[in-house]
Amino acid sequence: MKRCVLLAFFFATTSVFAESVRVATYNIWELTEQKVLQVDDKGIGTNRQLKGAAEIIQRVRPDILLINEIDVGNGDATTAQRFCKAYLSVSQNGQAPIEYQHIFVDEVNTGSPSGFDLDNDGKSNGPGDAWGYGKYVGQYGMAVLSRYPIDRKSIRTFRHLEWRDMPGALIPDGTNGKPEWYSEEEAKQMPLSSKSHWDIPITIEGITLHLLCSHPTPPVFDGTEDRNGRRNFDEIRLWKDYITGGKQGEYIKDDQSEQSKLSPTASFIILGDLNADPTKDPAPYGQPAIEQLLSHERIKANTPKLAKDKTCDFGRIDYVLPSIDFAVKESGVYAPRKNDELHRLINDRNTSSDHLLVWVDIIFTQA
DSSP states (O other), X not given: OOOOOOSXXXXXXXXXXXXXXXXXXXXXXEEOHHHHXXXXXXXXXXXXXXXXXXXXXXXXXXXXXXXXXXXXXXXXXXXXXXXXXXXXXXXXXXXXXXXXXXXXXXXXXXXXXXXXXXXXXXXXXXXXXXXXXXXXXXXXXXXXXXXXXXXXXXXXXXXXXXXXXXXXXXXXXXXXXXXXXXXXXXXXXXXXXXXXXXXXXXXXXXXXXXXXXXXXXXXXXXXXXXXXXXXXXXXXXHHHHHHHOGGGGTTOBOTTSOBOOOOTTOEEEEEEEOOOOTTTSOOTTSSOTTHHHHTOTTBXXXXXXXXXXXXXXXXXXXXXXXXTTEEEEEEEEOOOOTTSGGGGGGSSTTTTOSBOOEEEEEEEEEO
């Protein structure tokens, strides 16, 4: 299988430099409860794929890590905790164990039954009928692992924000010339987020870092109505509107029904598997979906040296995008070349994942 080339990469055998913090995102292919439960009689993880993913994490050693595609049930952190205990806290091939004292997990829309026939296949109980595609509640969820304390009282989540609440939403509900796909009743209840969108504040060296985490639906697996492509575009647009603020963000309400937009002076990082490539994706809605962020004035889009780097076979779809107030010390995609012994870790999804880990070292001083 063809894999991507490493453009900016080095090993971190200890924690990152004292003046910088390493933030990473990693879609670990189907990190399920069933897999983390594969342990020996000492409780040490034995699943080959998760051992490989854990070794990569131990080699890169992020201080803050967003995991995509992890089981979360009804907001249950058990799978994340077990992965930390059975895999990350155990040396993998001689690497130093890594500990995360702080974990955040919450409910997602994947697998959550809608009661409607959302994929129009004549049934209403399939994975395509959930509010976000999933065979069971909490499949393909998210988890944040952090060495730094999470300000849990200030977390904002946007799982329930309705798609129609976004002005000019692309939802295919038959209005304003859009394709007719969702019925009036379906469209009234359809959430924008296929999983969830999270604003997680973490305070480091007196500065609050807002982690803006999400995993938009892939813009494929649909028909000419482009329901998934439309949703992907608007899921990414939510972050654009959130960081732009002003009138553009007035419609945004969090899951506590409070109007929410990011302060114009806030420091943030947008991260996750955004399922959007800047060059391969079409631009039927004015621009490729990810360009809404890459061209944003508050985002340091040329960071890291990843603009041409692939993060999975499809292309560049995993991102760690800092706000412009951060200086970047180093950055990269974990992708050892084929002639490197460590290429064994990314050979295919069964050796770690079908995505690559992406990381950025940010400096906590004014750029």
